[in-house]
Amino acid sequence: MPRLPRLELPGIPLHVTQRGVNRCAIFLDDDDRHHYRRVLREAARRHAVAIHAFVLMDNHVHLLLSANRSGDISQTLRRAGQTYVQSFNQRHGRVGTLWQGRFKSCLVDSDAYVLRVIRYIELNPVRAAMVERPEDFRWSSVHTHLDRARDPLIVPHPVYQALGSDPASRAVAYHAWLDAPIDAGEVARIRAYLTQEKALGEPRFQAMVEKALNRPVALRPRGRPRAELPAGGAGG
Structure with a gap:
C-alpha cells in the first residue's frame, strides 16, 4: 500500500523529529552540530x-517550521539531511544511512499549541536529565526566546512575538x-500526535485540516476495537 503524503x-507550523538509525548518535561532537545547523539554515x-x-x-x-508552500519543508529537510549524512560519513569514516527512515511530523494549531510545542522542544534536554534547566543546554532555540542570543537560524513565530512589545518583555x-x-497529559499528547503524524490542535483546527486535505487527522484509538458482548454476557 503506497504511503500517504505528509x-x-x-x-x-510543522513539528518535526528525526532520529538516528537504531537510535545511534547523529552528532559526535560540536563540529557535527555546527555543520548540521549550517546545512539546515542554507536549505531553509x-x-x-x-x-x-x-x-x-x-x-x-x-x-x-513553517512555509508558504506545501512540500517546501519536506524538500528542506531532505536536502539538509542528505548533505549532512554525506559529510558526517566522510568525517567519521563510515558508510550507509544515518537517519531512521523518513522524519516524523505533525501539524500544529498556532492559536492553542505553538507555545506548548516550543516549550516541549526546548525542555527535551531537561526530560533527558542532561541539564537541570533548558538554558543550560547550548544547542537549542531557548537562548533566542530568552533574549540571550540572536540566532540567525531562528525566525520567531508570531505567537511568541505577541508575548510582549519588545524582546525583553517577551x-x-x-x-x-x-x-x-x-x-x-501535555507531553504525552504532543508525542502521540507526532508519532501518528496527525494534526495537533483544537477540534475546529482539526476540522479545517481534514476539509483541506480530505484525510482524517485526529488520533487513532490505541489497540484493537473491543468486541461487543452478547446480551446478558459479562467480561472475562
Missing part, C-alpha cells in the same frame, strides 16, 4: 522555510511559561 499546509533559506524552534539532542533533532513572559507547571 500532512503539510501553507503557513501551518533556499526553500523559504522559517525555523521557529529547535533542539539538537545526541541521537535526534526536534524542529518547529523573554520575561516566555521564561515564566518555561517554568510554569505542565499538565500531566
Whole structure:
C-alpha cells in the first residue's frame, strides 16, 4: 500500500523529529552540530522555510517550521539531511544511512499549541536529565526566546512575538511559561500526535485540516476495537 503524503499546509507550523538509525548518535561532537545547523539554515533559506524552534539532542533533532508552500519543508529537510549524512560519513569514516527512515511530523494549531510545542522542544534536554534547566543546554532555540542570543537560524513565530512589545518583555513572559507547571497529559499528547503524524490542535483546527486535505487527522484509538458482548454476557 503506497504511503500517504505528509500532512503539510501553507503557513501551518510543522513539528518535526528525526532520529538516528537504531537510535545511534547523529552528532559526535560540536563540529557535527555546527555543520548540521549550517546545512539546515542554507536549505531553509533556499526553500523559504522559517525555523521557529529547535533542539539538537545526541541521537535526534526536534524542529518547529513553517512555509508558504506545501512540500517546501519536506524538500528542506531532505536536502539538509542528505548533505549532512554525506559529510558526517566522510568525517567519521563510515558508510550507509544515518537517519531512521523518513522524519516524523505533525501539524500544529498556532492559536492553542505553538507555545506548548516550543516549550516541549526546548525542555527535551531537561526530560533527558542532561541539564537541570533548558538554558543550560547550548544547542537549542531557548537562548533566542530568552533574549540571550540572536540566532540567525531562528525566525520567531508570531505567537511568541505577541508575548510582549519588545524582546525583553517577551523573554520575561516566555521564561515564566518555561517554568510554569505542565499538565500531566501535555507531553504525552504532543508525542502521540507526532508519532501518528496527525494534526495537533483544537477540534475546529482539526476540522479545517481534514476539509483541506480530505484525510482524517485526529488520533487513532490505541489497540484493537473491543468486541461487543452478547446480551446478558459479562467480561472475562
